[in-house]
Amino acid sequence: MKNSVLFLLTLVCMISFSVNAQRGVRIGYIDTEFILENIPEYQEATAQLNEKANKWKNEIDAKLSAIEQKRKDLSNEKALLTKELIDEREEDIAFEEKEILDYQQKRFGPNGDLFIQKKQLMQPIQDQIFAAVQDMAATKQYDIILDKSETVMLYSAKQYDLSDIVIRSITRTAKRTQAESKAERRAAEAEELVPEVNYELEAREKALEEKKAERESAIEKARQEKLDARAAKVKEAEERRQKILEEREKARQEKLDARKTTDEPEVKAEETSKSVETKTEEEPKVEETKTQAQLIEENRQKKLAEREARKKELEERKKKILEERQKAKDSINNK
Known part of the structure; x- marks a missing residue:
């Protein structure tokens, strides 16, 4: 893969050199990681996202620790429990563990909340970087601009590093956007703005909500079935206990009657x-x-x-x- 990239770069350089032999080929590069580190908005949003991810992780770890404690308690109490109670508690523990793993997949999975929010966080910055590079290439007449974080560069002179220029361009654009946003907010106070509707995003959000509702409904249904089965077992055990008490009382009464009859034969x-x-x-x-x-x-x-x-x-x-x-x-x- 690296050899193919180098070959294509070499080919592009040779073509550009042959076309622009009179003026020479202008090449520059940027460092995306360095640019992201120097954008305060991106750093602040990244810190908030990391804080949220740590909160999710601590929550999941606490729940998994509680499940492990329940397993230890069940192992210690097995000698005192019947097989039905052991199976029931093991089933409850497995069900709770599955819920936690599903929640973990929802937060940290390939299509989880963390991945989606990272993508949403990166996309505007990447668009700004791309726009700044395009504008600089057109203005300064650069033929090739590489990304150091994605390209293998054995050597790169600092004079061809355009990262600082891109950062200044993004900063100026952000300031101009903030000023325009303030003006738009002042103008919006006098009239009602019609929001732009993104039908694709709405459809995707609706599908996600439907899947979430189906999953919650299935979980609630399984939980209710488990509760009903447990209530039926409790009722059956109570009826059996009541029957045993009645039989004991009947036998005791029969013994008393027999004793009375034997006192005066x-x-x-x-x-x-x-x-x-x-x-x-x-x-x-x-x-x-x-x-x-x-x-x-x-x-x-x-x-x-x-x-x-x-x-x-x-x-x-x-x-x-x-x-x-x-x-x-x-x-x-x-x-």
């Missing part, structure tokens, strides 16, 4: 035997029945007494433990 047996023996009208059997009823009643009273004794024993043990604790506290306080 012997009393029912006594009543049944008594009703049968009264029909026989035999005195010895009546006395035997009464004796059996007394035994049943004594057995029941014995059980009640044992229960009361156990209860009393538990109360005494509890009281003794409390007294020992109080004594220990008092001894610690006395010390």
Whole structure:
């Protein structure tokens, strides 16, 4: 590529030399990077753009750090979570990470905001440089003007450097434009100006807005579906929990009913035997029945007494433990 450029330059020089042999070939060069460094408006806009890019970068780094922290937290809590919860949280983390990467592509991608704004920033300055070079070439009758930043120049004499002239030309043009702008603003106060409509730019902006709206709509739809699925899972878990509680309460009630029925089986047996023996009208059997009823009643009273004794024993043990604790506290306080 470099050899082709040098060959074309050599060919152009030879042709120009043959055509303008009487007066000689005038060649000059400019340094675009040097020119840009000495244009205050470009430097100020570049600083603002770099500040904005750093702000985007810090925002993206903070979000990625938060995602990494969520991954660490999930890794530490995996032993305490079910597989469904682990899968759900991993899906949430992946979704958030994709959103951040899409945002990063939107800001720093090949067609992102940074590239577009750099292009918008460079285009007016490049147009001014090109216009100044064209005007200087026509006025000073230069045959060739090269760009040092884009051409391989093994040696270049300072006397052929036209960068300072281009800077002065752009500065004068900027001052003249500012003066004209002030005059236009004063004139626009008395009349309404009709803005120039750039249909191509409007169409491109409209297409970008539509794509942005579609992307946001898809993201919102996916997020809503995720929230609905999560709410359904929560509802299902709550219903299952309520059902388990109802079954436990039912089983507990059945145990209580069974315990009540087992407390008086012997009393029912006594009543049944008594009703049968009264029909026989035999005195010895009546006395035997009464004796059996007394035994049943004594057995029941014995059980009640044992229960009361156990209860009393538990109360005494509890009281003794409390007294020992109080004594220990008092001894610690006395010390």
